[in-house]
Amino acid sequence: MQIEVKQQFSPAAQVHKFGGSSLASAQRFAAVADILQQQNPQQALWVVVSAPGDTTDALLAIIAAAENIAVRDAALNALQVQLTAIVQQTLAAEAAAIVSGQLRQWLAAVPDALVQQQLNDVLAIGERLSALLLSELLKQRGLNAVAVDARDFLRLKQHQPDWTASAALLAEQTQPDCIHVVTGYIARDDKGHSITLGRNGSDYSATLLGALVQAAEVTIWTDVKAIYSADPRKVASAVPYSQVSWQQACQLAQLGNPVLHARTLAPLTGTNTVLQVRSSYEPAQGGCCVVQPGLTEPGAAQQGFITELNDVTLLTLHQDTAITAARLALELQQPVIELSQQGDNLCWLLPAACAEQALAWLAELNVHAVWDTQRYYAVAWLKADQTQQAAVADQLLQQHAVLHRYENARQLIWLLGAPLPVAVLQQLHQQLILPTPALQLVVAGAGNVGAEFLSMLVTQQQRFAAKLKLNLAAVLNSRRAVLADNIAVTDWQTALAAGDSWHAEQLTAYLQALPAPKVLVDITPSSDFARLYPAFIAAGCDIISANKQGVTLPGAEYQQIMQALVQHQRQWLSNTTCGAGIPVQRTLQELLSAGDQIAEVSGIFSGTLSWLLCQYDGSKPFSDFVLDAQQAGLTEPDPRDDLSGKDVQRKLLVLARELGVTLELDDIKLQPLLPEGLEQGSWQDFWAQRDILDTELAAVFAATKAQGGVLRYVAVLSLQHGKVRASVSLQQVSQDHALAAIAPCDNVFVIRSGWYNANPLVLKGPGAGRVVTAGGLHADLAVLINQLIGKAAMPASLT
Structure with missing residues (x-):
């Protein structure tokens, strides 16, 4: 126009x-x-x-x-x-x-x-x-x-x-x-x-x-945030589309869709104007764009829709009439749908309330139409793919008295005598729309590990693209956040740099508004952020956490998180909180679920201390090795968190709680590697007094070497004879001990159980580093993804 x-x-x-x-x-x-x-x-x-x-x-x-x-x-x-x-x-x-x-x-x-x-x-x-x-x-x-x-x-x-x-x-x-x-x-x-x-x-x-x-x-x-694949009030799995083609939007409007109306699109057809549908109740959501022909973004395929028409009827006219369905719709200001040509006749579907008006108007033009007076309930399927077949849907609808069926390459309409039960409509949607599930991903923490996780995400998006869409919906750090639909993973740094400051209520509200399923990946070191987990879970998020603070909160707060998970049927995957990418928690879960009983878990739980004690040879002060590890990204933000042993203490508490043992952090006996008093003040304060650490470690190292041993920082959780004993300490082990033969950064987990007693189960591998930790987070993410893919592929009758 x-x-x-x-x-x-x-x-x-x-x-x-x-x-x-x-x-x-x-x-x-x-x-x-x-x-x-x-x-x-x-x-x-x-x-x-x-x-x-x-x-x-x-x-x-x-x-x-x-x-x-x-x-x-x-x-x-x-x-x-x-x-x-x-x-x-x-x-x-x-x-x-x-x-x-x-x-x-x-x-x-x-x-x-x-x-x-x-x-x-x-x-x-x-x-x-x-x-x-x-x-x-x-x-x-x-x-x-x-x-x-x-x-x-x-x-x-x-x-x-x-x-x-x-x-x-x-x-x-x-x-x-x-x-x-x-x-x-x-x-x-x-x-x-x-x-x-x-x-x-x-x-x-x-x-x-x-x-x-x-x-x-x-x-x-x-009052709706998008154009949905079906009525979301009836079909809980209805998909909110971010983009719909102009041709499909016209079809929906013709079918009386409550969001797009019959005449809405006509004035803009053929123009360069972009049409958006958005929710005034959720203005932060991007809504749905109706895309003009030739302007469709790459990868924007035709969408599938199920829509209903209540109280409609049929008119039959001779095919040589000069009046079109579109002309009658204009006169009635109501949708009139041309169903098919049957022999020499045309068949039109329109609201029953307009039938007499339509007949009178047509009669004035000397056009004879036959009204069958039957009132129908119609179900219309707009196809995403012209090759899609409806055999399964036809079988599903057999028991619901289909009176007429009209199909062409773009749509199929069933006319029934009564509305479908909601459960059947949901099954029909499951069978015909078959949406590619989308997982909304919120990443908190954009430091070394966070940046590596996001770098790997590009590959994961490509890997799962055929079966699931991984949508980056937010990235935040302690200072700013970008809360936006579909952030480009390759450009997250730019988006975050332009982001705004945020507060907990704002983030929770944003998470609440995100469509399910959704997962929050916590790569922060913050206990305050971990305390927000119950609110995030209530907003519908699963949690993936590399943040040990959440798993080691005081017992009452930890139980609040666990209760929220049960109440809202969410998951909390925290395998990287102990062992980085080593699947120690998953292994313990599998042993317990299979009926084994764990007697003891021990080993080297800190990749940082593993690296330091493997590398330290007395050739230079121990603090110089600490500085090397910090610069290599192998330590916590403050390396004293590693040297204090509290990081290992927290990891031992993680495993204890994984095994269902009620422990608090203070119940774990701790011998720090850091001399008393050096944990006070800033990192600069520590560095000025580092000779205290260097002198003490040099003496212990010399004595151990003289006895032919090596130093290892060892955690032990014993569950034998009805007693729980937990400790973390610096130990001297012989050269032939299992904990001696390790590579720098290795973690070693020794699991003794009813099945693995005389010959314990040993897991060993890198326990620190941004790549293995980010990889461990992606392993947890893959668990959720595969569950979603499996659920999407499950027959509707089993979901």
């Missing part, structure tokens, strides 16, 4: 439409104003508004009661009270008085309008109030705004927009550097009479306006 009028509108104009649910209260008006204030001030802003809440329904009831004066007046009074309350709660007193006065005038004129049959003027009151109220609220916030009655510029002729007249009139209404708040749903015909654009006509108003101002974007703000 091209408008043959030279215009002065900004090529970067935006149009934002807000429906009645987005404007149902003073709080919602404020939320809409917040959204508008966040838009790019360099772009011209046009806003289209519906009537507040259920105002249009109330006005229709008043029209229906026109002959009953008492009922009519009572309804008018009730509506005035309701709307006045919204005005007074939205605006400061002076502005509220002005708007309330205007509202009283409009409502006072209703009885005369009803007498004169000016019904569309009555129905326009809701939109006029929304436009006036929102423009005054924006002014109150210091913005230049004006209310515009769409009837002052929008002209339709025989249900079609008069582009030339509308563009010329709109140019007269346009003010420079101003937010124009325009009434939706209403317009005038070519004779100047007020008309309405049908149910949900405000969306149509928005796209008409978008075409007139040649908008770069039109955003339909509603």
Whole structure:
């Protein structure tokens, strides 16, 4: 569509439409104003508004009661009270008085309008109030705004927009550097009479306006955050799509989809305008983009949809008629679906309530149509792939009395005598849509290990792409966060550098809004962050943790996390909190689940101390080796956390709790490698006193070497004879001991059990380093991914 009028509108104009649910209260008006204030001030802003809440329904009831004066007046009074309350709660007193006065005038004129049959003027009151109220609220916030009655510029002729007249009139209404708040749903015909654009006509108003101002974007703000693969109120597994093709959007609109309406797309077809559907209740979500032909992003395939039509009927016409289904839909302002050609006849599906009107209109044009008078419930499947077969779905629907079936390459429609049970609709969705599951990934901690984890994520995304989408939905550190849908993994550093500061409530709310499934990967060293796990779990997140602080919190706090996991049926995978990439916890879990009994777990649990004691040969001070390890990224952020032995102590507590043993950190006997007092103060303070450590270690090393042994830092958890003993200490072991023959950085876990007693089970490998730790995190992530893939592949009857 091209408008043959030279215009002065900004090529970067935006149009934002807000429906009645987005404007149902003073709080919602404020939320809409917040959204508008966040838009790019360099772009011209046009806003289209519906009537507040259920105002249009109330006005229709008043029209229906026109002959009953008492009922009519009572309804008018009730509506005035309701709307006045919204005005007074939205605006400061002076502005509220002005708007309330205007509202009283409009409502006072209703009885005369009803007498004169000016019904569309009555129905326009809701939109006029929304436009006036929102423009005054924006002014109150210091913005230049004006209310515009769409009837002052929008002209339709025989249900079609008069582009030339509308563009010329709109140019007269346009003010420079101003937010124009325009009434939706209403317009005038070519004779100047007020008309309405049908149910949900405000969306149509928005796209008409978008075409007139040649908008770069039109955003339909509603109460859902996307266009779903099915009704999410009935189908819990409905997929919110971030992108839908224009052709499929037109199909959905034709089928009466509640988000996209039959006439909405027409004004923008063939333009460069981007159409967005977003939720005014969740403005942080990216919503869904309806993509024009030729503008589809790479990898954006056709989507699958299941949608329902209630109370529809069939018309049959001879195929040589000049009237099309689209022409009848325009006249009825209702969807009319051309199902198929059967012999010499056409078969159209339309709302049963419109059948008599359709027959009368067709009769005036000397077109004969047959109405079978049967009222149907319809289920429509829009195919993602033209080769998709419906055999399984047909079999599923056999027992539900399918009366008619119509199929072409793009869609299949079943007509039934009664609505499907929700459980069957869910099964149908499972069989036909077969969505590729998407896992929302939130990464907390972007240091050495975090950066390595994100670097590996690119490969993992490619590896699982055919079966699951790994979507990076947030990256944060202690200072800032980027909370955004589908962050490019290759550009996360840039995104994080441009991120904002964050707080716990904001992060939790964002996690709550993310679609499931979702997982938070904690690569921080923070106990405060770990204390937020119950809130994250309640928001629907599984947890993967390399942060030992969570697993070693005081018992009461640890139990809160465990209770939250049970309550919300979430998982907490923390295999990298002990042993980095070595699967020691997973091995213990498997032994216990198989019926074995663990008697003792011992070994070298610190890759850092393993490296230090393997490398230390007395050739230079021990602290120099510590500095080497720190620079190689082998230590905790403060290496004294390793030297204190507390890191090993925490890891032993991790394993104890993995085995169901009730222990606190202080129950584990600790002999630190760090001399007493050096844990105080800053790292610089320690470095000034490092000779104390160097002297003590040199003496112990010399004595051990003289006896032919080696130094190892050893943890022991004994569960024998009903007693629990736990200790961490520096020990001298002989050269032929199992803990002597290790490589620098190795962890060694020695497991004695009922099955592995005389010959214990030994796990050995690198226990420190960003690569092995990041790899261990990805191993935990793979567990969740494979569970999701398995669940997606499971027959619907078993899920």
